[in-house]
Amino acid sequence: MSAGQEPVRTKRVGLFGKLGAGNYGNDGSLEALLAHLRSHHPSVPVDCMAAGPTVVEERYGIPAVDLSWDRGGPRSGFRLLDRGLTALRVGMGLAIDAWRIACWTRQHSVAIVPGMGTFESTMQVRPWQTPWSLFALAMSARAFGTSLAVVSVGASNPPDPLTRILLGRALRLASHRSFRDEQSRAAASEMGVDTSHDVVLPDLAFALSTPPRSGRASGIVGVGVIAWYGAESERAGAGAINVRYRAALQDFLGRVVDSGRSVRLLVGDDIDVPVAMDMRDAVLAERPWLAADAIVFDPVSTLGEYMSQVVDLDAVVASRFHNVLCALMCGVPTIAVGYGDKHRMLMKRFGVSRFSHEIRSLDVDDLERSLDGLLAEGDRLSPQLLDLAAEQRQALVDRLSTVDDLISSARSRTMRPVAT
Structure with missing residues (x-):
């Protein structure tokens, strides 16, 4: 200069x-x-x-x-x-x-x-x-x-x-x-x-584009898996927390496939991938008569890829916040197995608070009943979810x-x- x-x-x-x-x-x-x-x-x-x-x-x-x-x-x-x-x-x-x-x-x-x-x-x-x-x-x-x-x-x-x-x-x-x-x-x-x-x-993810939902039944339920060890204040009991969660979710996975439905495993972070693979292998090993594609897992890297996987599922059960959010954005009837107030607030915003569960006290019988109820209401819920997502997207753009x-x-x- x-x-x-x-x-x-x-x-x-x-x-x-x-x-x-x-x-x-x-x-x-x-x-x-x-x-x-x-x-x-x-x-x-x-x-x-x-x-x-x-x-x-x-x-x-x-x-x-x-x-x-x-x-x-x-x-x-x-x-x-x-x-x-x-x-x-x-x-x-x-x-x-x-x-x-x-x-x-x-x-x-x-x-x-x-x-x-x-x-x-x-x-x-x-x-x-x-x-x-x-x-x-x-x-x-x-x-x-x-x-x-x-x-x-x-x-x-x-x-x-x-x-x-x-x-x-x-x-x-x-x-x-x-x-x-x-x-x-x-x-x-x-x-x-x-x-x-x-x-x-509204969450910034509302600005992302979503693929169109066909509305046709697929016979597939998406189940989100998380590497869950509790919050920082629960670090001393992290191992036991993880064991309880994995046992409950593995039990739930088995019940879904035993009902005749297929499962697509979903993750929201790279650290969840080994957990999903272990659960898939464990459930299939207990049921050698099942076809390998009874539980499908194809890891993704972005929310866009995730939404492409979930958009035509009959329902999603998930824990990661953005797994829940993006399924709702796509109009997919969704159950939140949450670990914080943010999940309850999100489900309330979409008018589906009754499908919220707490990960720390996860009751498999209750979760199974909740999935049955969600599937029964799916056709009615999907348009409602899409309308609410569009409102949130517009509010985000405006603000x-x-x-x-x-x-x-x-x-x-x-x-x-x-x-x-």
């Missing part, structure tokens, strides 16, 4: 979160918001700080850098030594990630957390993982004048005080907050966030203008190479 020449300045938007790491719902949220940005802000450069940067770059065509420095390491086999090395690695990771996140954030006019259950504690997440990353992002945004938007996020009030402090502080520092349901907004308020001006925005306003009003930043 010659003397006196002004640096090139432009607006740059960065997307931030556990993206590209195998969770189809998270990546679906990214896909939906990215499509909106390309449509409404085509001249604004977009990049990403993601848990799986290679996947993000290859699948969505935007530059991406790694969210976390710490990828774990080999174990020595000596318990005390391994604990010490883990503590050292985590401590170093906190400092290194804070610096890397700050370097990334200062390059952007706007940083966006696109949907997801980012502020929830329904799964096992340590304070120094996602909560710390979000806190570092929010502090960096405040320090460098970057506008931070958390868009249609899920939230819950975590029992762990440190996690609550980190998530609450990150939410308070955001320039824009919107939540995907009233329960999430209430949870943020419980964490000390003033949510009086915050809106409830995303608040994010557009934030991008339009954000100040330009000096162009710099994306940090690696």
